[in-house]
Amino acid sequence: xxxxxxxxxxxxxxxxxxSMGDIxxxxxxxxxxxxTMRESEVKVRTDVPKASEVxxxxxxxxxxxxxxxxxxxxxxxxxxxxxxxxxxDSFKTIDDIRNFIAAFREGLDEKDRPYMTTALKIxxxxxxxxxxxxxxxxxxxxxxxxxxxxxxxx
Amino acid sequence: xxxxxxxxxxxxxxxxxxxxxxxxxxxLMTSSMDQSMGIHRVLPPIPPDDQEIINKVKGHNVLQVLVxxxxxxxxxxxxxxxxxxxxxAKEFIKNEANDPTKSSKKEEDIPGVGIVQVSEAVIxxxxxxxxxxxxYLRVQNxxxxxxxxxxxxxxxxxxxxxxxxLNETQRDAITKIYKQRISESPPKDTRKNKK
Numbered sequence: 001x002x003x004x005x006x007x008x009x010x011x012x013x014x015x016x017x018x019s020m021g022d023i024x025x026x027x028x029x030x031x032x033x034x035x036t037m038r039e040s041e042v043k044v045r046t047d048v049p050k051a052s053e054v055x056x057x058x059x060x061x062x063x064x065x066x067x068x069x070x071x072x073x074x075x076x077x078x079x080x081x082x083x084x085x086x087x088x089d090s091f092k093t094i095d096d097i098r099n100f101i102a103a104f105r106e107g108l109d110e111k112d113r114p115y116m117t118t119a120l121k122i123x124x125x126x127x128x129x130x131x132x133x134x135x136x137x138x139x140x141x142x143x144x145x146x147x148x149x150x151x152x153x154x
Numbered sequence: 155x156x157x158x159x160x161x162x163x164x165x166x167x168x169x170x171x172x173x174x175x176x177x178x179x180x181x182l183m184t185s186s187m188d189q190s191m192g193i194h195r196v197l198p199p200i201p202p203d204d205q206e207i208i209n210k211v212k213g214h215n216v217l218q219v220l221v222x223x224x225x226x227x228x229x230x231x232x233x234x235x236x237x238x239x240x241x242x243a244k245e246f247i248k249n250e251a252n253d254p255t256k257s258s259k260k261e262e263d264i265p266g267v268g269i270v271q272v273s274e275a276v277i278x279x280x281x282x283x284x285x286x287x288x289x290y291l292r293v294q295n296x297x298x299x300x301x302x303x304x305x306x307x308x309x310x311x312x313x314x315x316x317x318x319x320l321n322e323t324q325r326d327a328i329t330k331i332y333k334q335r336i337s338e339s340p341p342k343d344t345r346k347n348k349k
Contacts (some may be wrong), residue, residue, distance in 0.1 A: 031178065053193060057190045060190065089172055119186055125288065126287040126343060128285040131290070140200055147194050147195070149190060150295075
């Protein structure tokens with residue numbers, strides 16, 4: 001029994017932290033792969049509706065985003081609470097969509113242009129009047145592929 | 155002169171985790187996890203200016219879906235609950251009983267399948283300017299669901315598999331049988347003068 005009651009002070013085994021870096025790296029790669037860079041600051045509230053029949057976007061780089069909704073709280077003092085259209089970083093009107101789409105299309109490869117998709121991120125309380133106007137404008141710009149952003153619902 | 159054998163100095167790896175933590179934090183801050191998902195649609199192109207659109211579709215082939223300003227749904231001038239819309243649309247497109255008031259069919263040669271009866275149904279979706287986007291998208295969703303269920307049924311019947319498990323040519327064939335024909339006209343009370 002003497003073996004177990006030795007008087008030597010017990011020492012905590014020091015654990016190696018060498019692999020911690022590896023673990024963090026794996027986490028890092030995970031986030032790098034699964035996320036996309038935030039492209040622009042969102043200035044309108046886009047609480048998109050839920051839908052069950054949603055499909056993923058195939059090519060994110062061929063997608064142009066249009067946000068429609070009421071300005072977020074910090075912008076309401078300046079822009080009011082009416083529904084606004086946001087392109088890139090600023091509030092725009094329907095008439096600006098044409099140039100916006102044209103500029104985006106210019107930046108694409110010739111062969112990719114027919115696959116350009118417009119993702120419409122629209123707040124669920126928006127009235128269809130604005131949405132229809134935007135759709136009409138997109139038709140005039142020949143940007144016919146659209147996607148209504150929605151959350152996946154079961 | 156006896157030279158001492160040089161040893162590689164050991165690398166201290168303790169700082170590495172700090173650096174990668176910093177990187178990790180950077181990516182966490184600058185990225186968004188939002189997956190862009192949604193309902194895909196193709197808008198009809200604008201016809202040339204001086205050309206009247208001739209309404210070629212026969213009346214009984216059209217299912218009129220209207221969402222009004224109070225987000226109420228009516229189908230062929232009949233008030234309907236949103237939950238019944240999918241089945242109504244499916245029945246209208248499929249028309250198994252060959253009801254003459256519902257969509258008619260024509261025979262078409264689909265590559266890979268042969269001659270099949272293809273429905274000529276068109277769903278006309280209309281709304282007014284004060285319809286809420288949520289109601290509109292829910293209707294769009296139900297109609298999409300109707301089509302995808304019909305495609306699933308056809309895929310099971312012809313190929314014995316679900317639509318999502320088919321290969322590309324089979325999928326094309328099924329899509330030809332049940333082509334999504336949802337026509338949208340601009341809201342009735344829309345401004346006309348805008349160019």
